[in-house]
Amino acid sequence: MDETSIKEQVRESYARAARRVTGGKDGCCGTAAPCGNPITSNLYADSEQAGLPAEAVAASLGCGNPTALADLRPGETVLDLGSGGGIDVLLSARRVAPGGRAYGLDMTDEMLELARENQRKSGVGNVDFLKGEIENIPLPENSVDVIISNCVINLSGDKDRVLAEAFRVLRPGGRLAVSDVVVRGEVPREIRRSVELWIGCVAGALDESDYRAKLSRPGFKAIEIEPTRIYYAKDARKFFADANIELEKIAPLVDGKFMSAFIRARKPL
Numbered sequence: 001m002d003e004t005s006i007k008e009q010v011r012e013s014y015a016r017a018a019r020r021v022t023g024g025k026d027g028c029c030g031t032a033a034p035c036g037n038p039i040t041s042n043l044y045a046d047s048e049q050a051g052l053p054a055e056a057v058a059a060s061l062g063c064g065n066p067t068a069l070a071d072l073r074p075g076e077t078v079l080d081l082g083s084g085g086g087i088d089v090l091l092s093a094r095r096v097a098p099g100g101r102a103y104g105l106d107m108t109d110e111m112l113e114l115a116r117e118n119q120r121k122s123g124v125g126n127v128d129f130l131k132g133e134i135e136n137i138p139l140p141e142n143s144v145d146v147i148i149s150n151c152v153i154n155l156s157g158d159k160d161r162v163l164a165e166a167f168r169v170l171r172p173g174g175r176l177a178v179s180d181v182v183v184r185g186e187v188p189r190e191i192r193r194s195v196e197l198w199i200g201c202v203a204g205a206l207d208e209s210d211y212r213a214k215l216s217r218p219g220f221k222a223i224e225i226e227p228t229r230i231y232y233a234k235d236a237r238k239f240f241a242d243a244n245i246e247l248e249k250i251a252p253l254v255d256g257k258f259m260s261a262f263i264r265a266r267k268p269l
C-alpha cells in the first residue's frame, strides 16, 4: 500500500469512529473502540475523566496517557499530533495554564469537529485544533515546548518525515513525549502483519531499535522507550479465532512482543 492509500484508509476509519461517537450509535459501551479493547481501555484515571465531556472520553482511541507521563509546566506550548476527539489536548491545556496553550493537529474533519465540540463543552479556552497532517506540521520552527501524541505515529507511512517535522517545530530544549505501539524482538512477517491489523497499526509499528534510529536521525537526544502495557496472544484471542489462526501455534511467536510504550526524547539546546 502506498502512502496516499494508507492515509485515505486511516482518514476513513477515524471519520467513522468520530461519527460513531457523535451519532451515539456505536455497538458497545458508548466508545469509538470495540468493547473491552485491551489497548484503548482504562487509560485515564477517574480524576482525569471528571470534568471532561463524555464524548471526549468516548472518542479516546490512544494506547497510553502521554499527558500523565509528560512533564508539562504552566506557560508552555504543547502540540498533540493526531489529536482525535481532543482528550489529551484538553488535559494538557489545563496543565499549561495559566499562560500556556495546547494545539491539537488532525487531518480528519469529523474528528476536528468532535474535538471542537468537546472543547466548547469543557469550557477550556487555551486550545486550538488545527487541520493538517503530522508529516507537514502547520506551525513555525522552534515554536513548541512539548510534543505529545497518542498512538498516531504508528499509523504514518512516513515516520521519518513525522519525526523530522516534530524536531523542526520544537524549540531547542523542547521535549517529545509520545505513546505508541512498539515491537520488541523478532516476529515472523506474516504474523506481525496480522497482529498489527488487530492493534490497528495500519502502516506498521516500529521495532524498538528502529524507533531509536529514526529519532536520532533529525537530532533527538536522551531517547527513552519505556513499556506501559505489554500484549499477549490471549489479548487477541477473538481476533485470531476470526482470522482462522490457531492461537496455540502463534502464541510463542507474539507473546509479549508488542507493547504500548512511552517514548521520550529531547531537542538539544
Ligand SMILES: C[S@@+](CC[C@H](N)C(=O)[O-])C[C@H]1O[C@@H](n2cnc3c(N)ncnc32)[C@H](O)[C@@H]1O
Pocket: 007, 010, 011, 014, 059, 060, 061, 062, 063, 081, 082, 083, 084, 085, 086, 087, 088, 105, 106, 107, 108, 111, 132, 133, 134, 135, 149, 150, 151, 152, 155, 156
Ligand atoms: C488512534 S487515533 C488517536 C486519537 C487521539 N490521539 C486519542 O488518543 O484518542 C488517531 C488520530 O490521528 C489522526 N491521524 C492519523 N494519521 C494522521 C496524519 N498523518 N496526520 C494527521 N492526523 C492523523 C486520525 O484522524 C485520528 O484522529
